[in-house]
Amino acid sequence: MNIVERLLEGDKKACARLISKLENNEKEAIDIVKQLYNRTGNAYVIGITGAPGSGKSTLTNKLTKELLKQGKKVGIIAIDPTSPFSQGAILGDRIRMNDLALDKNVFIRSMGTRGSLGGMSRATWDAVKVLDIFGCDYIFVETVGVGQSEIDIVKVADTILMVVIPNTGDDIQAIKAGIMEIADIFAINKSDLEGADKTKLEIEMNLDLNEKNEYRPPVIKVSASKNQGMRELLEKIYEHRRFLEENNELEKRRIRNSRLQLLKLVEDELMEIILDKSVKDDLLDKLSREITKGAIDPYTAKNRIIELIRR
Amino acid sequence: MDRPIRVLVAKPGLDGHDRGAKVIARALRDAGMEVIYTGLRQTPEQIVAAAVQEDVDVVAMSILSGAHNHLFPKVVNLLRVEGVDDVLIIGGGVIPDDDIPGLIEAGVEAIFTPGSSTKDIVNYIKSHIKRK
Ligand SMILES: Nc1nc2c(ncn2[C@@H]2O[C@H](COP(=O)(O)OP(=O)(O)O)[C@@H](O)[C@H]2O)c(=O)[nH]1
Numbered sequence: 001m002n003i004v005e006r007l008l009e010g011d012k013k014a015c016a017r018l019i020s021k022l023e024n025n026e027k028e029a030i031d032i033v034k035q036l037y038n039r040t041g042n043a044y045v046i047g048i049t050g051a052p053g054s055g056k057s058t059l060t061n062k063l064t065k066e067l068l069k070q071g072k073k074v075g076i077i078a079i080d081p082t083s084p085f086s087q088g089a090i091l092g093d094r095i096r097m098n099d100l101a102l103d104k105n106v107f108i109r110s111m112g113t114r115g116s117l118g119g120m121s122r123a124t125w126d127a128v129k130v131l132d133i134f135g136c137d138y139i140f141v142e143t144v145g146v147g148q149s150e151i152d153i154v155k156v157a158d159t160i161l162m163v164v165i166p167n168t169g170d171d172i173q174a175i176k177a178g179i180m181e182i183a184d185i186f187a188i189n190k191s192d193l194e195g196a197d198k199t200k201l202e203i204e205m206n207l208d209l210n211e212k213n214e215y216r217p218p219v220i221k222v223s224a225s226k227n228q229g230m231r232e233l234l235e236k237i238y239e240h241r242r243f244l245e246e247n248n249e250l251e252k253r254r255i256r257n258s259r260l261q262l263l264k265l266v267e268d269e270l271m272e273i274i275l276d277k278s279v280k281d282d283l284l285d286k287l288s289r290e291i292t293k294g295a296i297d298p299y300t301a302k303n304r305i306i307e308l309i310r311r
Numbered sequence: 312m313d314r315p316i317r318v319l320v321a322k323p324g325l326d327g328h329d330r331g332a333k334v335i336a337r338a339l340r341d342a343g344m345e346v347i348y349t350g351l352r353q354t355p356e357q358i359v360a361a362a363v364q365e366d367v368d369v370v371a372m373s374i375l376s377g378a379h380n381h382l383f384p385k386v387v388n389l390l391r392v393e394g395v396d397d398v399l400i401i402g403g404g405v406i407p408d409d410d411i412p413g414l415i416e417a418g419v420e421a422i423f424t425p426g427s428s429t430k431d432i433v434n435y436i437k438s439h440i441k442r443k
């Protein structure tokens with residue numbers, strides 16, 4: 001059996017290998033995605049973001065167990081940052097998910113962000129599509145919430161769950177800075193600790209400031225490690241899904257995501273072509289030096305580069 | 312090779328210390344590898360499931376409890392049952408010299424005892440990877 005047949009039969013080894021090949025940008029794997037792309041679109045993708053240590057992995061584990069009880073097949077993609085110094089990474093999310101590893105209806109994959117040049121969003125997107133083809137009903141994408149990565153998961157997720165913890169004034173500040181808008185649901189995790197009510201109030205007050213949308217993100221107190229509030233949280237996810245589906249918003253959101261993905265692919269390839277073409281007589285270096293000396297202005301230099309692909 | 316080597320660092324068995332495993336994990340990361348760390352007290356079945364799903368190049372196990380003669384070969388065999396034949400399997404921990412030949416015989420390709428430097432382990436992995 002070839003890798004495609006094995007993937008469609010639910011073979012985890014084939015699924016894992018295909019994800020690796022896509023991560024490494026191998027043509028054979030891209031061809032497989034092309035061939036199977038018409039089988040995508042069935043999985044519902046949930047992005048989970050929040051500060052390191054807020055309990056994202058623990059929460060993902062518990063939500064997965066609820067989904068398994070309902071007979072669902074679940075994929076989990078857990079992303080941790082790659083070290084900019086060594087290009088290596090320690091991917092530790094499985095620590096909180098070991099008890100899921102043997103379930104035949106769960107597939108867990110850890111990924112490093114690797115290079116910044118579209119690395120994460122592209123590889124994540126690919127892995128999501130493979131798990132979708134693999135037959136997952138739900139796919140969780142866990143990313144550490146430190147800036148760009150939250151924005152990036154918007155590109156793959158249908159519902160975005162923001163995990164916050166009580167008593168961190170900082171956190172709410174960070175959420176205010178542009179990230180608040182992307183959350184569809186707020187889970188205040190570790191509500192067994194003090195301060196959850198205050199945090200809930202602060203988030204609600206922030207939401208009050210937003211113009212009245214049809215959908216207001218719910219804010220719910222949970223405790224993943226104590227397995228409290230997991231059913232309610234899952235119910236909120238279902239509610240959001242229903243909202244999207246009933247208002248034609250799901251399709252809109254997916255089209256927006258596809259558009260971002262398409263632009264990203266084009267951008268990556270254009271950059272590659274440009275870098276490739278300007279290797280000839282060191283055009284990039286030469287122009288950079290001339291700009292610095294004032295021999296050419298950056299706008300004219302830019303046109304010189306653009307001419308390379310216009311031709 | 313222009314992709315990072317992926318390594319599963321696993322702690323089978325019941326001992327509750329993972330300082331050594333964490334030191335190794337960090338050294339491998341600093342050498343540019345992607346280290347999937349699964350924490351304490353893994354069963355051989357869990358280790359194999361993780362190795363399969365993470366599609367690792369290397370399974371590196373560490374044991375301090377003395378159960379290596381039982382657990383290391385078990386992982387090797389379960390990987391074979393799964394049809395995984397292109398993964399480098401190495402072990403470490405407190406392992407008496409007398410036990411090493413038997414473990415090598417069982418399919419663990421190298422054993423690193425507390426005297427080994429992390430550099431030795433990095434170099435061994437880099438030169439013994441089975442997949443391009
Ligand atoms: N008190 C408390 N601790 C929790 C809760 N959920 C997770 N934790 C702990 O928080 C730590 C980080 O959890 P983890 O899931 O790895 O966080 P992540 O980095 O966001 O994925 C672990 O020690 C968990 O046991 C909770 O509801 N209450």
Ligand SMILES: [Mg+2]
Pocket residue numbers: 056057058092093142
């Ligand atoms: Mg995590």
